[in-house]
Amino acid sequence: AHIAQLPPVSDFGPGAQVLVQIADLSDQRATEVARTDFIANASHELRTPLASILGYIETLRGHAKDDPEARAHFLGIMNSQAQRMQRLVEDLMSLTRIEMAAHSSPSEICDLYDTTREAVRALQPLAEKIGAELNLALPEEDLALIADRDQIAQVITNLTENALKYGGQGVSVTVSAASSVPPRPRMVGIAIEDTGPGIAREHLHRLTERFYRVSAKKSKEQGGTGLGLAIVKHILARHGGELAVESELEQGSSFTIWLPVSQN
Numbered sequence: 001a002h003i004a005q006l007p008p009v010s011d012f013g014p015g016a017q018v019l020v021q022i023a024d025l026s027d028q029r030a031t032e033v034a035r036t037d038f039i040a041n042a043s044h045e046l047r048t049p050l051a052s053i054l055g056y057i058e059t060l061r062g063h064a065k066d067d068p069e070a071r072a073h074f075l076g077i078m079n080s081q082a083q084r085m086q087r088l089v090e091d092l093m094s095l096t097r098i099e100m101a102a103h104s105s106p107s108e109i110c111d112l113y114d115t116t117r118e119a120v121r122a123l124q125p126l127a128e129k130i131g132a133e134l135n136l137a138l139p140e141e142d143l144a145l146i147a148d149r150d151q152i153a154q155v156i157t158n159l160t161e162n163a164l165k166y167g168g169q170g171v172s173v174t175v176s177a178a179s180s181v182p183p184r185p186r187m188v189g190i191a192i193e194d195t196g197p198g199i200a201r202e203h204l205h206r207l208t209e210r211f212y213r214v215s216a217k218k219s220k221e222q223g224g225t226g227l228g229l230a231i232v233k234h235i236l237a238r239h240g241g242e243l244a245v246e247s248e249l250e251q252g253s254s255f256t257i258w259l260p261v262s263q264n
């Protein structure tokens with residue numbers, strides 16, 4: 001309705017100014033809607049495990065009081081629900097921290113291959129627990145970037161962890177220097193490829209939305225918060241990087257991160 005009342009854009013002068021103001025307003029409104037949505041989602045995600053914990057407290061106070069076996073069982077469930085809340089709060093805090101730093105450019109020097117190697121090696125115990133194969137195939141050379149090392153490590157960790165978690169027993173995950181064509185000149189990439197279940201095409205463009213999951217059940221079984229890829233997206237945006245996803249159902253998925261090499 002606002003737009004209809006606007007003078008034609010060709011009328012330079014006040015018209016152009018109004019246009020900008022309206023654009024700003026609707027931008028602001030879109031941000032507000034996104035924020036409200038986010039708070040609603042986050043509250044819902046926290047409320048579910050909290051309700052479960054409160055329910056089991058009642059049960060423990062009541063008939064399970066004198067039954068050691070039932071007590072142990074309910075305490076186990078309460079523990080895993082509390083851990084779920086903890087992971088969620090940690091991911092929400094990560095996301096907030098990254099957003100607060102979004103306008104400051106990274107200034108550290110970080111070696112991409114070295115950072116990747118360290119992050120992947122830390123996941124070897126998880127791979128063993130799952131019964132998955134985790135391969136590293138990175139060049140021995142140095143590749144220095146201006147990037148926040150902890151954040152780059154977090155990107156690699158989130159993507160590799162997903163490949164292991166959703167691939168499950170028997171999956172093979174390979175982390176290597178990207179062999180595909182970079183989206184822009186002077187970008188370097190790391191590819192995380194898995195032989196897991198794959199992701200249907202219609203989900204691919206939504207994967208980095210906060211709380212978007214292909215299967216809520218599977219994500220929750222795996223202890224997922226639905227924030228892992230949103231965190232990846234925000235970190236890459238802060239670094240002027242990009243994320244490319246390719247996937248084929250029953251064949252596997254490939255996530256490639258691209259980062260600009262330092263200009264010097």
Ligand code: ADP
Pocket residue numbers: 158162163164166167194196197198199207208212213214215219220223224225226227228229230253
């Ligand atoms: P979550 O905490 O649920 O893992 P993410 O943001 O990390 O959240 O991922 C979003 C969704 O993308 C997951 O719930 C899962 O459905 C899907 N996904 C991510 N990585 C993979 C993968 N390597 N293979 C299959 N599905 C994946």
